[in-house]
Amino acid sequence: MTTNDRPIVVSMGDPAGIGPEVIARAWDARAAHALPPFVVVGDPRAIAAAWRGPVARVASPAEAVAAFPSALPVLAIEAGGAIVPGAPDADGARMALDALGLAVGLARSAAARALVTGPVAKAQLYAIGFTQPGQTEFVADRCGIARENAVMMLAGPGLRVVPLTVHVPLADVPRLLTTELIVARARVTARALRRDFGIAAPRLAIAGLNPHAGENGALGREEIDVIAPAVAQLLDEGLDVVGPLAADTMFHARARAGYDAALCAYHDQALVPLKALHFDEGVNMTLGLPIVRTSPDHGTAFALAGRGEAEAGPTIAAIAMAHAAATARETG
Ligand SMILES: NC(=O)C1=CN([C@@H]2O[C@H](COP(=O)(O)OP(=O)(O)OC[C@H]3O[C@@H](n4cnc5c(N)ncnc54)[C@H](O)[C@@H]3O)[C@@H](O)[C@H]2O)C=CC1
């Protein structure tokens, strides 16, 4: 079977957000970016509300591969009510969740080569009873992987970042940032950089939590009590790790040249530099899964939906990264 006999599966995300249109515009850009065949799971009406191109309703991933050159293939799931770009509702959230579940199943069954997830609004999902923090944990759970072993990485051409703690209140970070967590996430990251990115000896940099990485304990002790022991353990295991580094000086160009991924203490420490550098091409990838899963690095941007102004670059990059990682696994 050749690489392109099976498509990548793309869950639409919230039908009232920008997901449908950026996915459709990624199809427009398929030749320019040499994208492999992909199939959307979601409500075709959401695509029609925001894009004028050809859509092919398909019944299987195999049909999608045949349709892909001339139309955007869609495995249709219909939301209950009307779809209005920019006006999310519970029916749309339920459809987004159903689409995600079906897409994960296709990737797990190997009917699809990899999974790309469109943006969902977490608040909309919570309102219909979704109990996971986000899609990362939902996908991990469906894959039988414990939440703590699924690692979020955000990546652009010049930076990869891993937030060690993710969707938690900032006040909880010092308690949640443990030596065990850092060691576990560093191991998963190093393994994924080898397997999915072909980096034989990955170099990891671990950020401090406090200003100036704690200033020898004067500005906080987490670097001494928590992060340094993790670095020592990882070095003992033979990993190439440096840290704790002062977070304010580890993201300029010369510093970035010294590592393959930066492990950061909390969400915004990681995502602020990534989005400042790569907002229009940033990809969110879940490491440590039996399937490849990527996503554009942005959310639903409801205020932009249906206006044709949303940037499709992150979705194009997410599909391209999923293709590269799936190819690495298929050929590795
Ligand atoms: N992967 C996912 O499913 C993610 C979902 N979210 C969800 O999205 C919802 C909205 O979150 P926000 O913090 O407002 O983030 P957002 O990424 O939706 O929007 C932030 C800002 O960036 C702009 N923007 C976002 N994507 C863009 C694109 N492709 N082209 C041009 N401009 C773009 C928006 O117009 C807005 O000004 C939340 O409910 C959140 O849970 C947020 C991040 C990731």
Ligand SMILES: NCC(=O)COP(=O)(O)O
């Ligand atoms: N800030 C990143 C983000 O919200 C990604 O969430 P998800 O992919 O886990 O849903």
